[in-house]
Amino acid sequence: MIGNDIVDLNLARCSHRWQNYRFIEKIFSTKEQKLISKWIDPFQCIWRLWSMKESAYKSHLRSFGKTFFSPSKFECRLFSTTEGMITISDQQYRVTTVMEKEFIYSTAFSNKAKTTVSDYFRIKDTSYMSQHSKTYEGLILTFSNLYGMKPSHLNVKKNELGIPCMYYQNHPLRIPISLTHHGHYCAYVIEPKTVVF
Amino acid sequence: MNNNELVNKLKTIVKPYIQDEEAFANLSENTDFITDLKINSANLVDVALDVEDEFDITIENEEMEKMLNVKAAIDIVKAKLGK
Numbered sequence: 001m002i003g004n005d006i007v008d009l010n011l012a013r014c015s016h017r018w019q020n021y022r023f024i025e026k027i028f029s030t031k032e033q034k035l036i037s038k039w040i041d042p043f044q045c046i047w048r049l050w051s052m053k054e055s056a057y058k059s060h061l062r063s064f065g066k067t068f069f070s071p072s073k074f075e076c077r078l079f080s081t082t083e084g085m086i087t088i089s090d091q092q093y094r095v096t097t098v099m100e101k102e103f104i105y106s107t108a109f110s111n112k113a114k115t116t117v118s119d120y121f122r123i124k125d126t127s128y129m130s131q132h133s134k135t136y137e138g139l140i141l142t143f144s145n146l147y148g149m150k151p152s153h154l155n156v157k158k159n160e161l162g163i164p165c166m167y168y169q170n171h172p173l174r175i176p177i178s179l180t181h182h183g184h185y186c187a188y189v190i191e192p193k194t195v196v197f
Numbered sequence: 198m199n200n201n202e203l204v205n206k207l208k209t210i211v212k213p214y215i216q217d218e219e220a221f222a223n224l225s226e227n228t229d230f231i232t233d234l235k236i237n238s239a240n241l242v243d244v245a246l247d248v249e250d251e252f253d254i255t256i257e258n259e260e261m262e263k264m265l266n267v268k269a270a271i272d273i274v275k276a277k278l279g280k
Contacts, residue, residue, distance in 0.1 A: 026242050054238055069241055070262040128216040162232045
């Protein structure tokens with residue numbers, strides 16, 4: 001299973017909450033708080049860990065089907081500038097993170113996820129409708145190329161838990177997808193599998 | 198404070214973070230912060246902090262875990278204020 005999360009760093013910087021200890025305490029474990037305080041750029045570290053937690057939550061939600069909001073329970077470990085791991089209860093998720101000057105993008109995989117197709121891009125209009133439609137358009141186009149399906153036959157619907165699902169002519173496809181957008185940045189990821197109707 | 202008053206206070210708190218005006222206009226106890234109001238999950242922490250400030254309470258991380266909709270938020274506030 002997969003999940004992804006993108007953070008527009010300019011937008012994240014607008015809110016000064018990240019410098020507030022109460023905010024930090026609600027999201028990070030004591031161990032993570034120590035890691036942040038020692039980091040050369042605490043702001044970057046905070047949002048890297050956040051995007052790792054959020055992407056792993058999406059993957060976790062897909063596997064277990066239960067919504068909850070408990071970021072501090074998703075314990076981060078960093079292995080390199082791009083690789084990390086999230087542990088929640090007895091589950092582990094590998095997380096790959098792209099860190100650029102303007103955004104941070106994480107993709108989480110459970111052990112079963114082998115390969116993924118992922119893309120991120122910048123948009124001008126930051127309204128929710130624009131973010132939403134551009135992310136969906138990008139995903140549908142890539143998906144249609146991947147499976148040789150007409151884009152007009154594809155659409156994305158979210159279930160009652162907010163998990164997105166790709167539909168082909170109104171038949172749900174059991175191919176995990178995940179979408180994210182924040183400010184000027186959008187991203188999607190597909191876990192390619194054989195199509196089953 | 199009755200539920201209506203609490204819903205109204207909560208409505209003022211979540212307003213800066215919502216991304217779906219229609220769902221916000223129709224906000225009720227059954228409204229979900231993420232799937233209905235499209236609140237970004239990082240902003241859910243802001244909601245929790247603003248609720249703490251507004252009602253002068255402390256929400257533990259275990260309590261915040263369930264705070265995904267209006268009803269759950271009201272239940273937490275009521276339980277805290279009732280103590």
